[in-house]
Amino acid sequence: MKRISRLVAGVLISAGIIGVTGVAPTRAEESASRVSAQENFRWYCIQCHGPTGDGKGVNNTRKLPVSPRNLTDGEDMAQFSDEDMVRTITHGGGASDLSPIMPPWGNVFTNQEIRDLVALIRKMCNCRFDPKAKEAFLKQQGR
Numbered sequence: 019m020k021r022i023s024r025l026v027a028g029v030l031i032s033a034g035i036i037g038v039t040g041v042a043p044t045r046a047e048e049s050a051s052r053v054s055a056q057e058n059f060r061w062y063c064i065q066c067h068g069p070t071g072d073g074k075g076v077n078n079t080r081k082l083p084v085s086p087r088n089l090t091d092g093e094d095m096a097q098f099s100d101e102d103m104v105r106t107i108t109h110g111g112g113a114s115d116l117s118p119i120m121p122p123w124g125n126v127f128t129n130q131e132i133r134d135l136v137a138l139i140r141k142m143c144n145c146r147f148d149p150k151a152k153e154a155f156l157k158q159q160g161r
Contacts, residue, residue, distance in 0.1 A: 055134035058127060063135075066120070071142040084117040092145035097155040099147040103136045115159075 059071075068074040071089035078086050089095060098106075105113055107127070111120030127135070140146070 053131060055131065055138040058131055058135060059138060062123065062126065071139070082119065084119065086120075087116075089139050089142045092143040093151070095139065095143035096145045096148040097151040099152070100133075100136050100140075102147075102152075103139060104132055107132050107135055115161075 066075040066077045066086040067089055073086045073088035108124035110122035112118035
């Protein structure tokens with residue numbers, strides 16, 4: 019009898035899973051399942067970039083060859099386009115010729131969550147992309 023009960027329970031659970039996955043989520047469900055940029059920042063970025071994004075996280079020690087970027091510095095952050103930031107968050111600092119210590123987060127965040135993080139960073143720095151700032155940065159780097 020226990021064996022049949024387990025079999026029936028297994029079939030019902032499987033049917034429920036198949037039924038649930040066979041239905042496309044609504045927009046409300048999709049946005050509810052997406053973690054907010056603020057929460058993602060708190061869980062994944064704060065250790066290096068600090069609670070306010072100023073680059074003074076607990077992992078910012080003298081042993082690091084490069085300090086984490088101050089995301090609140092509008093003049094500095096204006097040199098990065100949104101696409102630059104998407105690439106850096108997705109593939110890590112090395113993908114953008116920045117610090118290779120920054121890990122890639124593309125397997126952790128969805129594309130939309132990365133875009134939401136970029137929007138949050140833009141709020142932190144209160145800045146927009148300035149091509150002249152990027153040109154000056156590249157010149158300073160000898161590129």
